């Protein structure tokens with residue numbers, strides 16, 4: 001029966017894969033896999049295709065033998081070639097794998113979350129007898145290394161028993177092996193489910209082909225092994241996939257199918273004169289207000305253009321946004337909303353539970369069986385998508401360092417213990433942070449309040465502060481909005497429970513739901529974004545270029561006229577502007593960044609600069625306020641306060657009375673509470689301290 005199957009395969013390969021086989025023989029053994037599409041086999045012989053799924057071990061073995069023994073006109077024997085079956089008709093979700101799948105050929109799609117380094121695994125060990133020096137081999141399968149007890153007489157050995165036989169690596173056969181962990185893609189998870197994972201063994205030429213963060217489809221044979229604990233063997237089995245073929249999923253958004261019908265709806269939407277406003281109003285309609293943040297989120301969804309500049313440097317197109325603010329202002333809600341909307345969105349906390357954190361880690365644990373494992377963190381897993389990181393202020397120190405590269409170059413480099421790897425993190429980051437003291441302090445620069453270095457802050461294209469100050473009008477409207485949304489939710493819950501509406505609530509409910517619905521249905525919005533990102537690559541119009549130029553130079557001028565003046569804006573912000581302009585053009589499905597796009601994103605950036613970069617003391621724009629954690633006025637003040645203290649030391653010694661200092665500062669024209677504030681800041685920074693109340697002293 002085996003031989004029959006092998007013959008059949010030979011016939012199949014000759015009729016369907018003759019070209020490919022000859023091609024392969026020309027580049028053999030560098031290339032040594034023949035990829036066979038399941039559908040072709042199904043056309044050739046449906047019964048054999050069916051058998052392949054049910055009993056893959058036998059069928060693939062016959063197929064491989066057919067390939068390896070085939071007479072090929074090039075004269076090459078493909079004696080170590082592999083036959084790999086790809087494109088199975090059905091994919092199994094990791095969480096749907098059941099015991100009857102064991103031993104079957106299945107295709108599984110997912111995201112590579114970890115991968116070990118590629119190391120040779122011994123498949124046939126050669127041993128030398130210590131007495132007669134006979135060399136013989138022993139096949140290695142399973143998890144434990146098998147060693148001989150005696151020199152085998154049947155193949156010409158002396159038959160003596162020995163404690164130790166000499167392993168001859170030079171005569172042994174090895175195969176490259178890698179183990180990866182595949183986890184369910186975030187977009188397949190519903191409502192905060194944790195992703196499930198499956199380990200996959202990859203051998204020979206498919207080892208080392210994937211890196212953490214890659215999205216792949218693996219075809220393979222599902223196998224099981226018995227769980228063993230310190231108390232012995234258990235009744236339960238663990239499963240893993242013996243990978244036989246790999247396909248990389250390159251294109252982003254390919255998950256989203258756009259039909260001709262959809263395309264018509266997309267075009268109809270594009271024709272609406274207020275399409276941009278509609279997009280903004282479609283973001284998180286249950287959250288009241290925050291139009292400017294929702295606009296930033298729209299721009300983030302579409303993103304600018306990732307470019308290769310003529311000198312080979314790569315500039316990111318992804319837009320990074322940071323929300324800093326008081327607790328309970330809907331930061332987390334906004335993040336979750338965007339993640340659910342965005343294709344390939346991923347939500348995580350800054351203090352994520354995995355050792356890989358936000359970037360990546362190299363670890364050596366049982367997963368790798370002695371090999372090092374590279375583990376992808378959130379930004380790598382979100383490659384080509386959007387990563388929402390909540391409470392980013394709580395991230396690990398290593399992440400804080402690695403995030404610089406991950407955000408700007410969009411790669412994560414790991415160099416540790418022989419592992420040298422560079423993973424991609426081409427994603428947009430939407431981060432939220434809570435100030436250290438719990439509440440936001442408008443007089444303190446952000447970088448101090450959220451424990452994030454200024455260098456990292458400057459990598460965000462847009463930063464928003466969300467301050468919860470009582471304001472009767474706004475509070476009333478927010479409260480109304482929240483109460484009405486909850487009311488609609490209550491009505492819906494009751495309806496679902498009873499199966500019918502009470503007469504008076506039906507109308508109410510319809511109104512509520514209408515008011516709460518996104519202007520553009522989510523499904524259409526997703527397709528609209530995907531279509532735009534696939535098809536729209538806008539370029540700046542002359543007028544747009546000019547507008548950006550004027551804005552940038554206009555703000556920089558502050559610095560030309562007065563060298564002592566604060567730096568109002570840097571080239572980073574100019575790049576951000578261009579990106580945002582491209583994103584806005586994409587949002588309108590336009591091939592040109594028009595002067596209107598330019599004007600609008602200048603407004604977006606200005607709003608953000610005003611919130612974050614204005615020195616609260618002078619009201620002037622000053623990126624140092626964020627970038628260096630201090631402003632020029634404050635630096636000057638601190639300097640003069642130091643001088644005043646030194647002045648007073650002449651009279652009072654090292655213990656300077658606070659009152660005297662405040663009086664003197666007031667005489668010099670400084671406001672009393674500003675001075676008190678700066679003294680507090682200097683105490684926090686370890687420049688001053690109070691040996692007793694009412695007295696200050698330099699830390700020396």
Ligand code: ADP
Nearest residue numbers: 286287288326327328329330331332333478482
């Ligand atoms: P944060 O992450 O900023 O601490 P959350 O996102 O957890 O806040 O929000 C707290 C709750 O308050 C959420 O249930 C949210 O829906 C609600 N909430 C806060 N502000 C608004 C708003 N402007 N509109 C609607 N709901 C709001």
Ligand code: MG
Nearest residue numbers: 328331332390
């Ligand atoms: Mg929160």
